[in-house]
Amino acid sequence: MSLILIKNAQIVNEGEVIEGDVLIDGEYIVDIDTSISSKSSDTIVIDAEGKYLIPGAIDDQVHFREPGLTHKATIETESKAAVAGGITSFIEMPNTVPQATTQKLLEDKFKIAANSSYANYSFMFGGTNDNLEELLKTNPSNVAGIKLFLGSSTGNMLVDNEEVLEKIFSSTKMLIAVHCEDEATIQHNLETYLKEYGDDIPVELHPKIRSEEACYLSSSKAIKLAKKTGARLHIFHVSTAKETELFTNKIPLEKKQITAEVCVHHLWFDEADYKTKGTHIKWNPAVKTEKDKEGLWKALLDDRIDVLATDHAPHTKEEKLQVYTKAPSGGPLVQHALPALFTAFRQGKISVEKIVEKFCHNPAKIFKIEKRGFIKKGYYADLVLVDPASPWTVTKQNILYKCGWSPFEGTTFYSKITHTFVNGSLVYENGVFHNNLKGKRLLFNRTHE
Incomplete structure (x- = not known):
């Protein structure tokens, strides 16, 4: 060679x-x-x-849709787009069809990737209200972590049994990554707007439905439980300035038991963009206010937020163009995340060194990935x-x-x-x-x- x-x-x-x-x-x-x-x-x-x-970026949160949702994306197509975007490793989520909630189904996804991935790969095991025994069989040396949806999202893997949650947090030393939005708050807000608009709710109201309150309530609850149980908690896609107050920069990353991620779309878009982008920027959690965007940038730069990611979650154009209640949340990002961050660098918002720290070094540190994320002999x-x-x-x-x-x-x-x-x-x-x-x-x- x-x-x-x-x-x-x-x-x-x-x-x-x-x-x-x-x-x-x-x-x-x-x-x-x-x-x-x-x-x-x-x-x-x-x-x-x-x-x-730079070291190849490590995206700790993607949805590549295979198996079962391959009309939206496949591991081959999306890993190819990731590599074109400078992302050389990805961690994929369990809400596929079938969901990766047994060890066999998880390994099936690894087999698909072994035959079709342009980039390095790992997959998260999906926790549910009734699969603790199976969850505890997860191998920490070759599986990225455990994923829990504390707010329903694509695939409806909501874990809402508090007793089960505490058992999961108490029983595993593996990293637990969580999607935090309070489902009761969301449903209450949704009902209010359904009464007024029916299914055709203006998309500008998405951040009022999946609100700051819903995010903060869920994140603060997860953090409280992690502190109580000693669990290793990683909070995905923080989307509000208020939530950033829950995290610390007073200790080194290696000693943190609770870490946080922000996604590129929450740093780039804000609620003013719904007018032109519509459901194309409908994500869960929602893109929120300019003040939230500024707060997220601040927390990223002062190290309360540890990781940058994409939450790459493609849907077809036809699916996205449906009325509010039927249009799924999520959008594709892996090809364009690094160019967007380098544009932010050009605008003076972030240094190249900080981009590399948050998108390359820190995911490797947080997940303890072997021999990746740095330019080292x-x-x-x-x-x-x-x-x-x-x-x-x-x-x-x-x-x-x-x-x-x-x-x-x-x-x-x-x-x-x-x-x-x-x-x-x-x-x-x-x-x-x-x-x-x-x-x-x-x-x-x-x-x-």
Whole structure:
């Protein structure tokens, strides 16, 4: 196998940007230095002058819809879009058809990914009101975590039995990731608007139905239970400024028992965008106010929020264009998340070092992923080159999602992903895919779980 030498890159790693070279041999990074000479005549040399070299992003929350919902997406189509967007590893959610709520059904998903994923992969086991025994069989060394829906979402896996919840929190040392929205509050709000509008509720009311109160009530309750039981809790897609007050930046990430994630769409859109985007930006939890967006940015930058993710959740255009009560929540994001974040960098909202910390380093730390998320000798060569001065516009023609649309359609980004390496293979280069299907199952360093 040829060596690959990346020359003259702006290497972004562990809070620094250093100009230098990276040598890849097989699947691994074998050398990092200010200048590395070509070792043999068949070394492939890539000149990365003017480009950032970052670790491949790790998306800790995606819905790739396979099995059972493959008219929306497949692991193959969405992992391909992810790689084009600089995401080299993903953790997928259990609300597929069938739901990944038994060990056999979970392993079935791993088998599909082994045959079809462009990116590295793991899947979460889905907790329900009645599968604790099965949940406790989950292997911490090769499964990302346990997912609980504390608010109903696509797939209706609501866990609402408080006794069961406490048992799950008390019984496993594995990371428990939660979707937090209080179902009773949502149903009460929904009934109010159904009486007024019927099914055709204006989408602008989505954040009033799936409200700040619903989010805060559920998140604060989950945190209280985690503190009581000592559970390792990770709260997905925080969407309100109020919730950010529940998290701390007073201790290092490695010592946190309670961590939080924010998604790109909650940092990019706010309630003013419903007028033009309609149900295309209908997510659960809802995109909320500009004040919430500002509060989320602040918490991300001051380290109360630990991780960036996408919650990539595609639906067909036809499904999304239905009336409010029938239009499903969720949208595709993996291809466009990093370009959106680099646009925020260009606008002065975030540094490149912080993007890498939150989208590459911290997911690896939180989930204890083996040899990924950093540019280090001996680590897998999951690497991405970003050209910060290469504007392009999102159009139907360059969207790779199976659903064929994006909430970013018509947006011009100023940075472009030019090269993506997965396990040392150049899988994506300037719009062209090479060496298909290099993804591997993620493994986790969890000796005490």
